[in-house]
Amino acid sequence: MRVPLPPFLLAAELLFLFAVFQRGRPGKRFPPPRLAMFWLWLVAYSAIATTAGFQGIYVSEALLRTYPGFWLQLVTVVACVAPVLGSSQLRSELGRAVDATGREPFIYFHMLRLAALGTLVGASRREFPVYFEILVGLPDLAYALSTFWVLGRVRADRLSDRQFLLWNLTGALVIVPAAPILLQLGLPGPLQVFTGQPDARAVFEFPMSIASVIGVPLLVLVNLLVAWRLLEKRKNSTTEMDLRPCTAGAVKTEANA
Numbered sequence: 001m002r003v004p005l006p007p008f009l010l011a012a013e014l015l016f017l018f019a020v021f022q023r024g025r026p027g028k029r030f031p032p033p034r035l036a037m038f039w040l041w042l043v044a045y046s047a048i049a050t051t052a053g054f055q056g057i058y059v060s061e062a063l064l065r066t067y068p069g070f071w072l073q074l075v076t077v078v079a080c081v082a083p084v085l086g087s088s089q090l091r092s093e094l095g096r097a098v099d100a101t102g103r104e105p106f107i108y109f110h111m112l113r114l115a116a117l118g119t120l121v122g123a124s125r126r127e128f129p130v131y132f133e134i135l136v137g138l139p140d141l142a143y144a145l146s147t148f149w150v151l152g153r154v155r156a157d158r159l160s161d162r163q164f165l166l167w168n169l170t171g172a173l174v175i176v177p178a179a180p181i182l183l184q185l186g187l188p189g190p191l192q193v194f195t196g197q198p199d200a201r202a203v204f205e206f207p208m209s210i211a212s213v214i215g216v217p218l219l220v221l222v223n224l225l226v227a228w229r230l231l232e233k234r235k236n237s238t239t240e241m242d243l244r245p246c247t248a249g250a251v252k253t254e255a256n257a
Contacts, residue, residue: 005118006210010050013218014043016109024097034090035097038083045079046214053209059201067191069184069200076217098229103164106226107151110171113144113219115211128202129186131194136182139174165230171223175216183212 021031021039030036057063058072084090119137122128128137150167153159185193186200194200203212 004207005115006207006215007050009112009115010046010210010215010218012112013109013215013222014039014046016105017042017218017222020097020101020105021093022097023100024093026100031097032093034087035093038090041083042080042218045076049076049214050210053204053206053213056206058204058209058213064187064189064201067184067187067189068204069182069187070180072204072213073180073217076214077221080217080221094225095229095232098226103154103159104151106168106222107147107154109222110219111144111147113140113147116141116144122202127198128208129194129198129200130196132179132182132186132200132203136175136179143171143174161230161234165227168223168227168230172220172227175220179216 018031018039021035022028024035025032031039052058058068084094116137119128119133120141123130123133123137146167150159150164153163182194183200183203184191186203188199188201192199202208
Protein backbone atom coordinates (compact mmCIF):
# COMPACT_ATOMS: atom_id res chain seq x y z
CA MET A 1 0.00 0.00 0.00
CA ARG A 2 1.47 3.34 -1.14
CA VAL A 3 1.32 6.25 1.29
CA PRO A 4 0.05 9.43 -0.43
CA LEU A 5 2.41 12.41 -0.07
CA PRO A 6 0.00 15.39 -0.48
CA PRO A 7 -1.57 15.20 3.02
CA PHE A 8 1.88 15.17 4.64
CA LEU A 9 3.02 18.00 2.38
CA LEU A 10 0.05 20.13 3.45
CA ALA A 11 0.56 19.31 7.14
CA ALA A 12 4.25 20.30 6.89
CA GLU A 13 3.33 23.59 5.20
CA LEU A 14 0.80 24.52 7.87
CA LEU A 15 3.20 23.64 10.69
CA PHE A 16 5.92 25.72 9.04
CA LEU A 17 3.59 28.71 8.75
CA PHE A 18 2.66 28.36 12.42
CA ALA A 19 6.37 28.41 13.30
CA VAL A 20 6.92 31.52 11.15
CA PHE A 21 3.90 33.31 12.63
CA GLN A 22 5.13 32.45 16.12
CA ARG A 23 8.32 34.40 15.40
CA GLY A 24 6.14 37.49 15.32
CA ARG A 25 5.74 37.13 19.10
CA PRO A 26 9.13 36.19 20.55
CA GLY A 27 9.11 34.13 23.72
CA LYS A 28 5.43 33.24 23.46
CA ARG A 29 3.84 29.86 22.71
CA PHE A 30 1.34 31.21 20.20
CA PRO A 31 1.56 33.83 17.43
CA PRO A 32 0.09 37.32 17.81
CA PRO A 33 -3.76 37.24 17.78
CA ARG A 34 -4.17 38.36 14.16
CA LEU A 35 -1.58 35.91 12.87
CA ALA A 36 -3.12 33.15 15.00
CA MET A 37 -6.57 33.85 13.52
CA PHE A 38 -5.08 33.97 10.03
CA TRP A 39 -3.39 30.61 10.59
CA LEU A 40 -6.64 29.08 11.87
CA TRP A 41 -8.37 30.37 8.75
CA LEU A 42 -5.71 28.69 6.58
CA VAL A 43 -6.27 25.42 8.46
CA ALA A 44 -10.05 25.70 8.06
CA TYR A 45 -9.75 26.46 4.35
CA SER A 46 -7.35 23.53 3.90
CA ALA A 47 -9.88 21.24 5.57
CA ILE A 48 -12.64 22.50 3.27
CA ALA A 49 -10.49 22.06 0.15
CA THR A 50 -9.41 18.57 1.23
CA THR A 51 -12.99 17.50 1.92
CA ALA A 52 -14.14 18.79 -1.47
CA GLY A 53 -11.43 16.74 -3.16
CA PHE A 54 -12.33 13.64 -1.16
CA GLN A 55 -15.95 14.00 -2.27
CA GLY A 56 -14.86 14.19 -5.93
CA ILE A 57 -16.14 17.72 -6.50
CA TYR A 58 -13.07 18.79 -8.48
CA VAL A 59 -13.58 16.08 -11.11
CA SER A 60 -17.37 16.30 -11.28
CA GLU A 61 -18.97 16.97 -14.66
CA ALA A 62 -20.65 20.10 -13.35
CA LEU A 63 -17.35 21.66 -12.28
CA LEU A 64 -15.42 20.54 -15.37
CA ARG A 65 -17.86 22.50 -17.55
CA THR A 66 -16.71 25.73 -15.85
CA TYR A 67 -13.08 25.50 -17.07
CA PRO A 68 -11.67 24.99 -13.56
CA GLY A 69 -8.07 24.75 -14.72
CA PHE A 70 -8.07 28.50 -15.29
CA TRP A 71 -9.57 29.60 -11.99
CA LEU A 72 -9.70 26.88 -9.33
CA GLN A 73 -6.36 27.69 -7.69
CA LEU A 74 -7.32 31.36 -7.78
CA VAL A 75 -9.90 30.59 -5.09
CA THR A 76 -7.06 29.56 -2.78
CA VAL A 77 -5.11 32.70 -3.64
CA VAL A 78 -8.08 34.93 -2.83
CA ALA A 79 -8.79 33.03 0.40
CA CYS A 80 -5.20 33.50 1.56
CA VAL A 81 -4.48 37.00 0.26
CA ALA A 82 -7.78 38.79 0.97
CA PRO A 83 -7.29 38.90 4.78
CA VAL A 84 -3.77 40.27 4.28
CA LEU A 85 -4.89 42.98 1.87
CA GLY A 86 -7.74 43.92 4.16
CA SER A 87 -5.66 44.49 7.29
CA SER A 88 -2.60 46.73 7.54
CA GLN A 89 -1.98 45.40 11.05
CA LEU A 90 -1.88 41.82 9.76
CA ARG A 91 0.59 42.90 7.06
CA SER A 92 2.75 44.54 9.70
CA GLU A 93 2.73 41.38 11.84
CA LEU A 94 3.54 39.24 8.80
CA GLY A 95 6.47 41.49 7.96
CA ARG A 96 7.89 41.22 11.47
CA ALA A 97 7.47 37.44 11.45
CA VAL A 98 9.25 37.08 8.09
CA ASP A 99 12.11 39.31 9.26
CA ALA A 100 12.49 37.32 12.48
CA THR A 101 12.51 34.01 10.59
CA GLY A 102 15.46 34.79 8.35
CA ARG A 103 16.38 33.13 5.07
CA GLU A 104 17.38 29.56 5.90
CA PRO A 105 13.98 28.32 7.18
CA PHE A 106 12.33 29.52 3.96
CA ILE A 107 14.92 27.66 1.91
CA TYR A 108 14.28 24.48 3.91
CA PHE A 109 10.55 25.04 3.36
CA HIS A 110 10.96 24.91 -0.41
CA MET A 111 12.82 21.62 -0.12
CA LEU A 112 9.28 20.26 0.29
CA ARG A 113 9.05 20.69 -3.46
CA LEU A 114 11.22 17.60 -3.75
CA ALA A 115 7.84 15.87 -3.44
CA ALA A 116 7.68 16.50 -7.20
CA LEU A 117 9.67 13.26 -7.43
CA GLY A 118 6.37 11.54 -6.65
CA THR A 119 4.70 12.97 -9.74
CA LEU A 120 7.76 11.99 -11.79
CA VAL A 121 7.33 8.40 -10.63
CA GLY A 122 3.59 8.64 -11.31
CA ALA A 123 4.19 9.89 -14.84
CA SER A 124 6.59 7.02 -15.50
CA ARG A 125 3.84 4.61 -14.42
CA ARG A 126 1.23 6.36 -16.57
CA GLU A 127 -0.63 7.47 -13.43
CA PHE A 128 0.04 11.18 -13.96
CA PRO A 129 -0.15 13.30 -17.15
CA VAL A 130 3.24 13.14 -18.84
CA TYR A 131 2.91 16.53 -20.57
CA PHE A 132 2.21 18.26 -17.24
CA GLU A 133 5.17 16.56 -15.59
CA ILE A 134 7.52 17.67 -18.38
CA LEU A 135 6.32 21.28 -18.52
CA VAL A 136 5.58 21.94 -14.84
CA GLY A 137 6.74 19.04 -12.67
CA LEU A 138 10.35 18.94 -13.88
CA PRO A 139 10.91 22.73 -13.61
CA ASP A 140 9.44 22.58 -10.10
CA LEU A 141 11.79 19.72 -9.24
CA ALA A 142 14.73 21.71 -10.61
CA TYR A 143 13.72 24.59 -8.36
CA ALA A 144 13.60 22.21 -5.39
CA LEU A 145 17.13 21.05 -6.18
CA SER A 146 18.30 24.66 -6.36
CA THR A 147 17.54 24.99 -2.64
CA PHE A 148 20.79 23.16 -1.84
CA TRP A 149 22.83 25.65 -3.89
CA VAL A 150 20.99 28.65 -2.42
CA LEU A 151 21.46 27.31 1.11
CA GLY A 152 25.20 27.02 0.51
CA ARG A 153 25.32 30.61 -0.77
CA VAL A 154 23.45 31.88 2.27
CA ARG A 155 25.70 30.04 4.71
CA ALA A 156 28.73 31.48 2.94
CA ASP A 157 27.13 34.93 3.14
CA ARG A 158 27.31 35.24 -0.64
CA LEU A 159 23.64 35.72 -1.50
CA SER A 160 22.35 39.29 -1.75
CA ASP A 161 18.80 40.39 -0.98
CA ARG A 162 18.30 40.99 -4.71
CA GLN A 163 19.37 37.44 -5.56
CA PHE A 164 17.12 35.99 -2.85
CA LEU A 165 14.25 38.10 -4.20
CA LEU A 166 14.81 36.81 -7.74
CA TRP A 167 15.05 33.23 -6.49
CA ASN A 168 11.69 33.54 -4.75
CA LEU A 169 10.07 35.11 -7.80
CA THR A 170 11.44 32.24 -9.89
CA GLY A 171 9.77 29.79 -7.51
CA ALA A 172 6.43 31.42 -8.25
CA LEU A 173 7.00 31.70 -12.01
CA VAL A 174 7.73 27.98 -12.51
CA ILE A 175 4.10 27.40 -11.47
CA VAL A 176 2.22 30.54 -12.53
CA PRO A 177 0.87 31.08 -15.14
CA ALA A 178 1.91 27.84 -16.86
CA ALA A 179 0.20 25.36 -14.51
CA PRO A 180 -3.37 26.75 -14.69
CA ILE A 181 -3.22 27.09 -18.47
CA LEU A 182 -1.74 23.63 -19.01
CA LEU A 183 -4.25 22.06 -16.63
CA GLN A 184 -7.12 23.45 -18.67
CA LEU A 185 -5.56 22.29 -21.93
CA GLY A 186 -5.55 18.76 -20.52
CA LEU A 187 -9.15 18.68 -19.28
CA PRO A 188 -12.07 17.33 -21.33
CA GLY A 189 -13.85 19.98 -23.34
CA PRO A 190 -13.45 22.24 -26.38
CA LEU A 191 -10.09 23.58 -25.13
CA GLN A 192 -8.46 20.19 -24.65
CA VAL A 193 -5.16 19.89 -26.50
CA PHE A 194 -3.37 17.15 -24.56
CA THR A 195 -5.55 14.08 -24.97
CA GLY A 196 -3.17 11.39 -23.77
CA GLN A 197 -4.26 9.31 -20.79
CA PRO A 198 -4.29 9.95 -17.94
CA ASP A 199 -5.44 13.50 -18.64
CA ALA A 200 -5.37 16.49 -16.29
CA ARG A 201 -8.26 15.09 -14.25
CA ALA A 202 -5.61 13.02 -12.46
CA VAL A 203 -4.26 16.27 -10.98
CA PHE A 204 -7.67 17.04 -9.43
CA GLU A 205 -8.41 13.53 -8.14
CA PHE A 206 -8.02 12.85 -4.43
CA PRO A 207 -5.43 12.84 -2.84
CA MET A 208 -3.53 14.71 -5.58
CA SER A 209 -6.19 17.40 -5.35
CA ILE A 210 -4.74 18.40 -1.97
CA ALA A 211 -1.49 19.39 -3.68
CA SER A 212 -3.02 21.06 -6.73
CA VAL A 213 -5.74 23.05 -4.94
CA ILE A 214 -4.03 24.06 -1.68
CA GLY A 215 -0.52 22.58 -1.28
CA VAL A 216 1.20 24.03 -4.35
CA PRO A 217 -0.59 27.42 -4.10
CA LEU A 218 0.73 27.73 -0.53
CA LEU A 219 4.28 27.10 -1.76
CA VAL A 220 3.89 29.86 -4.34
CA LEU A 221 2.28 32.22 -1.83
CA VAL A 222 5.20 31.79 0.57
CA ASN A 223 7.53 32.68 -2.34
CA LEU A 224 5.49 35.83 -2.91
CA LEU A 225 5.34 36.63 0.81
CA VAL A 226 9.14 36.68 1.06
CA ALA A 227 9.45 38.61 -2.22
CA TRP A 228 6.91 41.19 -0.98
CA ARG A 229 8.81 41.68 2.27
CA LEU A 230 12.14 42.11 0.46
CA LEU A 231 10.63 44.63 -1.94
CA GLU A 232 9.04 46.52 0.94
CA LYS A 233 12.35 46.73 2.79
CA ARG A 234 14.12 47.93 -0.37
CA LYS A 235 11.46 50.58 -0.86
CA ASN A 236 11.78 51.76 2.75
CA SER A 237 15.57 51.82 2.46
CA THR A 238 15.39 53.91 -0.73
CA THR A 239 12.95 56.31 0.88
CA GLU A 240 15.26 56.80 3.85
CA MET A 241 18.21 57.49 1.54
CA ASP A 242 16.15 60.03 -0.41
CA LEU A 243 15.23 61.81 2.81
CA ARG A 244 18.77 62.10 4.15
CA PRO A 245 19.99 64.89 1.80
CA CYS A 246 16.81 66.84 2.49
CA THR A 247 17.35 66.52 6.23
CA ALA A 248 20.97 67.53 5.96
CA GLY A 249 20.03 70.49 3.79
CA ALA A 250 17.44 71.59 6.30
CA VAL A 251 19.95 71.42 9.16
CA LYS A 252 22.46 73.46 7.14
CA THR A 253 19.88 76.11 6.33
CA GLU A 254 18.89 76.39 9.98
CA ALA A 255 22.56 76.73 10.98
CA ASN A 256 23.11 79.52 8.44
CA ALA A 257 20.04 81.30 9.72
